[in-house]
Amino acid sequence: MEWETVIGLEVHTQLLTRSKAFSAAATKYGAEPNTQACAVDIALPGVLPVFNREAAHMAVKFGLAIGAQINHRSVFARKNYFYPDLPKGYQISQYELPIVAKGHITIDVDGSEKVIGITRAHLEEDAGKSLHEDFHGMTGIDLNRAGTPLLEIVSEPDMRSSKEAVAYLKKLHELVRYLEICDGNMQEGSFRCDANVSVRPFGEKKFGTRAELKNINSFRFVEKAIEFEVERQIELLEGGGKVVQETRLYDSDKNATRSMRSKEEAMDYRYFPDPDLPPLVLDDAFIADVKKTLPELPDVKRARFIKQYSLNAYDASVLTSSREMADYYEQVLCESGADPKIAANWITVEMSAFLNRDNRDIATSPVTARMMSSLLKRLADNTISGKIAKEVFEAMWNGEGDADAVIQKKGLKQITDGAAIEKVIDAVIAKNPKQLEQYRAGKEALFGYFVGQVMKASQGKANPGQVNELLKNKLKP
Amino acid sequence: MFEKTVAELSRALGRKEFSSAELTTVFLERISRYQNLNAFITVDPERSLAQAKAADVRIARGEGGALTGIPVAQKDIFCADGWLTTCGSKILSNFTAPYDATVIDKLNRAGAVCLGKTNMDEFAMGSSNETSYYGVVKNPWNPETVPGGSSGGSAAAVAARLAPAATGTDTGGSIRQPAALTGLSGLKPSYGRVSRYGMIAFASSLDQGGPLCRTAEDCAWLLNAMAGFDARDSTSVDAPVPDYTKTLDQKIEGLRIGLPKEYFGEGLNPEIAQVIQAAIGEFKQLGAQVLEVSLPNSQLAIPCYYVLAPAEASSNLSRYDGARYGFRASDYKDLLDMYCKTRAEGFGPEVKRRIMIGTYALSAGYYDAYYLKAQQLRRLIAEDFRRAFEVCDVIMGPTSPSTAFKIGEKTDDPVAMYLNDIYTVPINLAGLPGMSVPAGFDARGLPIGLQLIGKYFDEARLLNVAHRYQQVTDWHQRTPKGFS
Incomplete structure (x- = not known):
């Protein structure tokens, strides 16, 4: 039955x-x-x-x-x-x-x-x-x-x-x-x-x-x-x-x-x-x-996040799972002026992983909304790449200061100077004549290899967009 | 000294004719001399005298008030910091209160001296003071008779001039009936007039503290100190308290006195009926008009009361479980056994009877038929009074259907005992103020009380009316033989 x-x-x-x-x-x-x-x-x-x-x-x-x-x-x-x-x-x-x-x-x-x-x-x-x-x-x-x-x-x-x-x-x-x-x-x-x-x-x-x-x-x-x-x-x-x-x-x-x-x-x-x-x-x-003291309720907030910030239902529901989380998100948006989707990703993915790992909640996160904002600002103005940003986040989590302090201390500022990047590219090409030959012979999959080598040589600091563009030119036969 | 009223003593203390310490000593000696009355459960001369001396200092500095230095006996139902507070029960026989009831606190602030804790029916359940764990109290007018209850110790103490005044509590007549049986003036204020905080609960919706004194004037003095809103008692009423002494002398010409025909019917001792009629005659002389009123539901008051009061009591007394304070049985094998033995050994038979009645009345399946029905009756009874007060200002009648009865005479017949409160219980159910004043004696020389019932919070009028009566009569000035 x-x-x-x-x-x-x-x-x-x-x-x-x-x-x-x-x-x-x-x-x-x-x-x-x-x-x-x-x-x-x-x-x-x-x-x-x-x-x-x-x-x-x-x-x-x-x-x-x-x-x-x-x-x-x-x-x-x-x-x-x-x-x-x-x-x-x-x-x-x-x-x-x-x-x-x-x-x-x-x-x-x-x-x-x-x-x-x-x-x-x-x-x-x-x-x-x-x-x-x-x-x-x-x-x-x-x-x-x-x-x-x-x-x-x-x-x-x-x-x-x-x-x-x-x-x-x-x-x-x-x-x-x-x-x-x-x-x-x-x-x-x-x-x-x-x-x-x-x-x-x-x-x-x-x-x-x-x-x-x-x-x-x-x-x-x-x-x-x-x-x-x-x-x-x-x-x-x-x-x-x-x-x-x-x-x-x-x-x-x-x-x-x-x-x-x-x-x-x-x-x-x-x-x-x-x-x-x-x-x-x-x-x-x-x-x-009492009515005057009622906060925006979770369901209303969730709907607003979806509409106002163009978030998907999942992100909106994670971000509104507590008042502290939602407030954190909105404070980050307000202070950093970051793209809502990017800010959401940083909080729901990176931050959540760390919170879970250390069994903390957002209210006691060592990375405050202000610190998160500093990170997103540097990401937006190309001071750091997404990859470096993760390194900066971890440093912030470990109490090494806000994004600017970490970038400064660790010398993580992104290289956006074309000439400097070209110099690195030239060195990489010079070290890999065989790969250059194969690439020019049509094995275009090797492009990624060159990008990787350039990034490695620049300790990840070279601006990836610029690297792509310059490398394409340099590799041309 | 001991023959003086509170008002007289206050004036004498103010004029420094004697000190409070001297006065207190006189009463302490009398308490000791007349121990056979068994009016007190606890006397602590050292403590009382320390208070008296402190009062003398206040008086010397010119900071004394009306009650400063006046010894007052406290019913053992009021928690008084540092005093054994038993409520007449074995279950609290080792309980020293760690705090002051609001009434005690107010009297302390007024400078009154606590003369000791008076005997009472166990948890105020009784009309003869025979249910006390500390033994029966004897009526000074005739030691073979009861002083009434439950404030029997307070009444006997004041009647025998062992104290100039005492506190009492009244759930169904426990101030007025003993006042009637011992020839005193006793006032039960409107429900909510006097704080119940620190007054050990019997039936919370009916309990009310008040004074037991020789005269209405003294009651006014005491009530001035006792009454008032208390944030610690959610049922106390936040209404202004007049100076009750101010209106005592007002003329009562034109006062409309209602006589409920139900209060003069069958069951009333003819001697008492005669005395009450004589008292009414005095009021007519004073210019009052008399008319008949009807309280058709008053005959239902006793059954109504004996559902509601035990129901509340059964719950109020649950805290006496031996776990945290008070008596605990010595041999028990588990928790349930501890509860059962502690309560079986700690409570007397009348308390147990009422806990059982109350528990039954609240049980699933019986609640509607008993508790709810009684609540409906209660509203009808209150409605009777409301209607009666549309045509009169004060209602008068007997306080008790009989004068003091013999010790042991009614102990085997609880219903006969309960019927003693037939004229007083309806007033508690309605929440009205009620008073008893001495109005004469029966053939055996036992006092008879006249009951005055007022409108809500009209204590000032009751005291005024009673005072005027006492100015033209001398029943309140009689002292029982052997105590003057």
């Missing part, structure tokens, strides 16, 4: 607010355990939450970016359960009335576009962390993360393959970073994903029973976890079994999912409106203010 996969994703993004969702404690990652947890975060008797409106600002920014309706009135609710890293015994979340209602995101898979619905996005607070190592059989609790604001983004079950799921996730990842509401760091847990996966026979309208996959903390694992789970479910169904609704944990070491708890064991969270917090009311002015 042919099976169709149905996937919906729940993504938790940690919002980049300076202080926590309901207290004044700092949110910085990696501090000494329990040094960023105040009385409210550790839930001392008598303390009360006060909502941080910066988090609402960020949530609305996201809502506007996905074309969603913003709820002018949303309600904080308590999700009750006991766990040591949940100090109050309940998590403040939004349940019936989230801040962001229905929206959508367009993904691109294998060249075709698909719209993925977003059901809702709601504000909630993160829990602390339980540390099970180094405590001699006991559990350590670090409440630094407790109370950090999260925006939980829930998609419709609109994805039909792991590939689509990854495309959606990457798109979302790109978007939240563009909006500067989340740093997107998956290792540190600031962008986390749960996947609801089910299968059904092709053509069937009803959804199959789903499993919720937890603990998937990279794009690659999302793909693998879903693929494993789809296979598991199909195998089960084809063997006459039934999928049970449950929560499953993905184990990346074993590349397998295992049952965490079944529907019967599912907790009753006893949601109810938090009586400590009045409904969150946002007026039109607030939303208008």
